[in-house]
Amino acid sequence: MTTSNVANDLLQAFQGLEVDQQLAVFWFVYTEMGDSITPAAPGASTVSPEIAEGLFNQIKDLSHEEQLDLQRALVSNKDTELSREYAALGDTTKLLVWYLLAQGMDNGTIIPMPAGYELPSDSQQVLEQIKQLAFDEQIALFRDIVSPMGFDSTTAAVKSTSAQ
Numbered sequence: 670m671t672t673s674n675v676a677n678d679l680l681q682a683f684q685g686l687e688v689d690q691q692l693a694v695f696w697f698v699y700t701e702m703g704d705s706i707t708p709a710a711p712g713a714s715t716v717s718p719e720i721a722e723g724l725f726n727q728i729k730d731l732s733h734e735e736q737l738d739l740q741r742a743l744v745s746n747k748d749t750e751l752s753r754e755y756a757a758l759g760d761t762t763k764l765l766v767w768y769l770l771a772q773g774m775d776n777g778t779i780i781p782m783p784a785g786y787e788l789p790s791d792s793q794q795v796l797e798q799i800k801q802l803a804f805d806e807q808i809a810l811f812r813d814i815v816s817p818m819g820f821d822s823t824t825a826a827v828k829s830t831s832a833q
């Protein structure tokens with residue numbers, strides 16, 4: 670799937686944020702659109718719920734601190750067992766993992782946002798622009814965001830030389 674230029678600029682802006690900011694923006698995105706996400710969405714046939722739940726359950730069993738570390742590891746392509754498992758999933762299944770994590774934050778099984786957390790202004794701007802995309806553009810953007818996360822040993826060497 671190709672994204673529009675606007676979405677592509679946004680993808681780069683998002684990926685340019687610090688790791689914690691990416692997590693925070695992604696959280697606020699979820700709080701904005703949570704109700705409109707439904708596992709029965711078109712394309713749901715390409716998702717593997719059992720596999721997403723299997724990975725989610727392993728994350729859920731970690732301590733809150735480890736849960737946060739793992740999410741940071743996913744965003745920053747750090748090599749961990751669970752990052753490798755994540756990288757092996759299809760893009761839509763990856764989306765579902767993040768969705769389950771966000772729901773877990775809502776119901777207290779995953780480390781919540783710190784009380785009174787406020788986004789720095791550059792992150793706030795990225796969030797505002799994401800909110801202005803059409804729904805299908807948002808979904809495409811999120812796929813592009815979650816797709817390169819995790820640790821894929823076959824592409825890691827390429828990424829580490831092109832990153833910075």
Ligand code: 45D
Nearest residue numbers: 689692693695696699708711712713764765767768770771
């Ligand atoms: O202490 O086709 C900070 C499916 C600061 C169905 C922090 C779908 C320090 C099939 C780092 C901020 C449903 C899959 C703490 C489609 C600090 C299908 C913590 C669509 C504690 C299309 C921050 C799915 C943390 C979609 C822990 C659209 C942040 C899914 C965590 C969208 C943030 C999912 C998380 C989204 C954000 C999930 C977990 C937007 C998750 C967002």
